[in-house]
Amino acid sequence: MAALAPPVAAIRVAVRRALTGLSSGGPVLVACSGGADSLALAAATVFVAPRLGRPAGLVTVDHGLQAGSAQRAEAVAAWAREAGFAPVVVVRVEVAGRVGGPEAAAREARYQALTEVARQHGAVAILTGHTRDDQAETVLLALARGAGPRGLAGMPARRELAGVPLLRPLLMVGRDQTRAACAVLGLSAWEDPHNTDPSYARSRVRADVLPALVRALGPGVLDNLARTARLVASDNAALDELAEAALAAARHPGGGLLVPELVGLTPAVRGRVLHAWARELGASPGALSYGHVAALDALVTEWHGQGPADLPGGVRVLRRDDRLTPG
Numbered sequence: 001m002a003a004l005a006p007p008v009a010a011i012r013v014a015v016r017r018a019l020t021g022l023s024s025g026g027p028v029l030v031a032c033s034g035g036a037d038s039l040a041l042a043a044a045t046v047f048v049a050p051r052l053g054r055p056a057g058l059v060t061v062d063h064g065l066q067a068g069s070a071q072r073a074e075a076v077a078a079w080a081r082e083a084g085f086a087p088v089v090v091v092r093v094e095v096a097g098r099v100g101g102p103e104a105a106a107r108e109a110r111y112q113a114l115t116e117v118a119r120q121h122g123a124v125a126i127l128t129g130h131t132r133d134d135q136a137e138t139v140l141l142a143l144a145r146g147a148g149p150r151g152l153a154g155m156p157a158r159r160e161l162a163g164v165p166l167l168r169p170l171l172m173v174g175r176d177q178t179r180a181a182c183a184v185l186g187l188s189a190w191e192d193p194h195n196t197d198p199s200y201a202r203s204r205v206r207a208d209v210l211p212a213l214v215r216a217l218g219p220g221v222l223d224n225l226a227r228t229a230r231l232v233a234s235d236n237a238a239l240d241e242l243a244e245a246a247l248a249a250a251r252h253p254g255g256g257l258l259v260p261e262l263v264g265l266t267p268a269v270r271g272r273v274l275h276a277w278a279r280e281l282g283a284s285p286g287a288l289s290y291g292h293v294a295a296l297d298a299l300v301t302e303w304h305g306q307g308p309a310d311l312p313g314g315v316r317v318l319r320r321d322d323r324l325t326p327g
Contacts, residue, residue: 038129154229243272
């Protein structure tokens with residue numbers, strides 16, 4: 001028997017690790033655009049999942065943003081049916097009119113569609129084909145915008161998406177491996193023109209910044225960026241646990257937060273406490289910036305009678321004696 005090609009083996013191992021330990025025997029759904037990353041993921045999942053006693057389905061989302069997108073989605077679906085996926089679902093979404101730029105709007109529409117299909121079919125997880133290279137790009141973009149530890153943690157390998165686990169098995173698998181796996185398996189991958197469109201910051205990072213870093217620092221820089229994200233994510237989880245306990249201890253019985261409880265916290269924990277509390281008050285997480293949290297922190301640590309801190313969503317926080325309260 002011929003030896004299994006290393007890229008195919010690496011992706012199957014990554015998928016097996018991701019699927020092991022899922023809570024029940026329900027199906028998993030692969031989100032597949034037809035690109036090399038998601039196609040390699042799909043091929044590995046339809047091989048691995050049944051051997052773990054788990055059905056594998058596939059969803060392909062047609063964003064309607066490019067000519068021929070409907071035909072491409074149907075071609076992916078036809079391949080999936082032949083490969084043995086069940087169910088196979090094609091979803092057309094509307095991107096126009098959503099809040100945010102085109103990338104954010106398309107992502108929101110896609111994830112909404114994926115969770116709806118997952119609920120309809122009782123799926124226990126959704127799998128996406130984000131790779132080590134995507135993770136490296138995410139870390140660099142976060143660093144450029146000063147996003148702090150949460151941004152530097154990149155994309156989590158697992159998170160809840162409207163109650164459905166979203167798994168990213170390939171975050172330590174290189175894009176070169178997914179392309180090689182597709183070549184070995186005879187899969188014809190689609191090249192999304194948006195991935196090379198210089199009007200998108202991620203495309204510029206992919207085409208210019210990462211290749212320059214590899215030339216200057218060697219190919220290991222991609223693994224190191226992805227590993228950094230994983231390490232920072234672990235640190236974030238520990239700090240978030242401390243912040244959760246600190247937030248509970250700082251709550252005033254009549255509402256708001258007790259300043260003496262906040263003053264004694266380390267800045268890293270206090271910032272997380274204030275960030276979490278601001279979200280509770282209704283501040284939009286996407287619009288809540290470092291400056292907003294710093295304004296809250298100033299009410300705690302640099303109090304000299306200043307007025308309220310204004311947060312996104314029309315939320316205002318002021319200090320009354322030794323208590324922060326919305327007002």
